Amino acid sequence: MSYRYFSYFIILTSGLLLSAVQSPSQASNVIGTETVSLKALTLRIAGDETRTRMVVNFDKEPEITSFMMSAPYRLVVEMPESGFGFDESAISMHGLIDQVRYGKVGDGKSRMIFTLKGPFKVENIQVAKNESSSGYRLMVDVVAISDREFALAIAAQSDADSSVEKHDIDTAPVSKSSEFVVVIDAGHGGIDSGASGVSGTLEKDVTLSFAEILRDLLQNEEGYKVFMTREDDSFLRLGERVRIARQHEADLFISVHADTIRQRDIRGATVYTISDQASDAVARAMAERENKSDALAGYEIDEAPEVADILLDLTRRETHNFSLGFAEKVVDSLRDEIFLINNPHRFAGFQVLKAPDVPSVLLELGYLSNKQDEKLITDPVWREKMAQKLILAIKAFAKKKNQ
Numbered sequence: 001m002s003y004r005y006f007s008y009f010i011i012l013t014s015g016l017l018l019s020a021v022q023s024p025s026q027a028s029n030v031i032g033t034e035t036v037s038l039k040a041l042t043l044r045i046a047g048d049e050t051r052t053r054m055v056v057n058f059d060k061e062p063e064i065t066s067f068m069m070s071a072p073y074r075l076v077v078e079m080p081e082s083g084f085g086f087d088e089s090a091i092s093m094h095g096l097i098d099q100v101r102y103g104k105v106g107d108g109k110s111r112m113i114f115t116l117k118g119p120f121k122v123e124n125i126q127v128a129k130n131e132s133s134s135g136y137r138l139m140v141d142v143v144a145i146s147d148r149e150f151a152l153a154i155a156a157q158s159d160a161d162s163s164v165e166k167h168d169i170d171t172a173p174v175s176k177s178s179e180f181v182v183v184i185d186a187g188h189g190g191i192d193s194g195a196s197g198v199s200g201t202l203e204k205d206v207t208l209s210f211a212e213i214l215r216d217l218l219q220n221e222e223g224y225k226v227f228m229t230r231e232d233d234s235f236l237r238l239g240e241r242v243r244i245a246r247q248h249e250a251d252l253f254i255s256v257h258a259d260t261i262r263q264r265d266i267r268g269a270t271v272y273t274i275s276d277q278a279s280d281a282v283a284r285a286m287a288e289r290e291n292k293s294d295a296l297a298g299y300e301i302d303e304a305p306e307v308a309d310i311l312l313d314l315t316r317r318e319t320h321n322f323s324l325g326f327a328e329k330v331v332d333s334l335r336d337e338i339f340l341i342n343n344p345h346r347f348a349g350f351q352v353l354k355a356p357d358v359p360s361v362l363l364e365l366g367y368l369s370n371k372q373d374e375k376l377i378t379d380p381v382w383r384e385k386m387a388q389k390l391i392l393a394i395k396a397f398a399k400k401k402n403q
Ligand SMILES: [Zn+2]
Pocket: 187, 188, 194, 195, 203, 257, 258, 259, 290
């Protein structure tokens, strides 16, 4: 069976059979006259956009196989025919998981299909006996990776499985692109409008407009590849913005903002880099407010992921030096034509700058609480000048980084 046909088959069969098993009242162990011996009792999903764990409790020990599928990103977990004692609509999605479907697929088998927000790898999958209660649990840990790594993993999976026809697999890019990849993050969006200006300008609108100008101009430059975290008025969690940067193996991540500040006479652009300790009170307050974005939009804060902190720190050190270097280049480039705040390179604990492997800065275009700044930030001529100056800094940074 060809790969594509195979995926079509799964969607069809799972779709058709879901209604038969998805509600608790119908999820009896008896399907037809045949008794199903296995039953999945509960499903729990926890984690964030970097790392997510799924735990399924079974009444008996299930024999599990799993494989990944692309477009959309899916993890398929196959088991002997099983009943499902939980309601699909009641499962709360977390972290990388977008959707879960499950049902019988024929040949005495059932499947759970997890649809993920981005490329992933299965770091751990195991069945263990419950210590405190009866039954067994299946634990699956998935972690976010780049599109390139995912394509390699899919190719390796099909190499291992001779039943998959090779010509149906998209050609995997084996090495990182020689183009310099920039991910532009338009701050806020959707339910989170961000700050609002003295004349009613919404931060989420100006960040997107500026991000579009920057993207369009940078795309015209040879050797640059540009991605946006959002291209419309939609809400994105902070962790999702970071995940997108890593998905594209970005060489640079620029988060664009235009906040407000209590002192209305303060104005000018600021470049922020990440730090555990804020450079000053303004920076600290700014990071605290930005980090509340998820909570303000009504999302619960995810549990802290279990990560190898030491490794993360090591990767982060080199990345952090790059972030500092880029911030300095931005300040140098803007200085002569763009009004800057005093001490224009500041730092604080911005969550959106936390990618361990992507140099990241947060750019405050100016303050919407200041009339003059608001006027400039909404002026297409000023925006283009600002974008051009930023591109000069990006080019200088790319040249140095590639040396
Ligand atoms: Zn903001």
